[in-house]
Amino acid sequence: MVMSKFFETLPEGYGYVVLAGTGSVFVNMWMAINVGRARKKFEVPYPEMYSSSSKEFNCIQRAHQNTLETYPQFLMLLFVGGLQYPKISAAAGAVYLAGRIAYALGYYTGDPEKRRWGAVGHIAELVLLGNVLSLAAHQLGWVGHRHCRMRF
Template sequence: MVAFIIPSNYGAVIGVALGVIPVLGFVHGSITGSFRKEAKVPYPHSYASMELCKENRKAEQFNCAQRAHTNFLENASQTMLFTLVAGLKYPEWAAGLGALWVFFRALFLYGYVYSNKPQGKGRMIGAFFWLVQGALWGLSVFGVGKELL
């Protein structure tokens, strides 16, 4: 039999993992959607062509927003899981790191879409999310490993 003991301060972990992270996903989708019409990229196409980007700045900006959103989707679910698992043993650390991840993801989005740097290189201002995501993974593995040993 396995028993889970939920720390009394686990609410902050849930707030970040199941509240703030999904809200950031909604923001990503809203920003991406707001550029679609101006970019002249009809559904079901995911990206504007290189030719369209050369003639329409909004098409390039749409592509940057779309890529930032896709990258968010590639990483959000595992980060939510790492935050929830790590929070079982280290709730303050998990909630803090989860909030820091959201902060860096917001910088990543802003830099990618609004910096006007070529090829979305402005995203690098938020690239520290990778380190935070790795820390959450490590905290998850360490917390679970500590319980199993």
């Protein structure tokens, strides 16, 4: 009963936001598996984070590490911004994840310049940031009509 009341407060379409968040788990796992495979291929033992002899391993490791460095803010922006704009947030989340995949595939070539293929993910981050700022402004009464059905 408590959960059903909670679900009633979420905006229509928030499930898409949850699916985008879940998709990020799979992208992260894919990158972690690639680092594990690269460790074996380039003989980089644990607990070494980077290799002194393999630029390619370092690029694969760095792609995953950079994703982990930005993961908390992505999730916060996705889940909070989705409270007001669930479909826009979910779509931006999907674009962000596609950007992370493109970023990784570019970096995996061993040429760090090719990681720029994933720059589209930064546009998605800006959209998510805008959604969160809009939610905050609406909730604080700084701007007019609220689109959010959450009870604050």
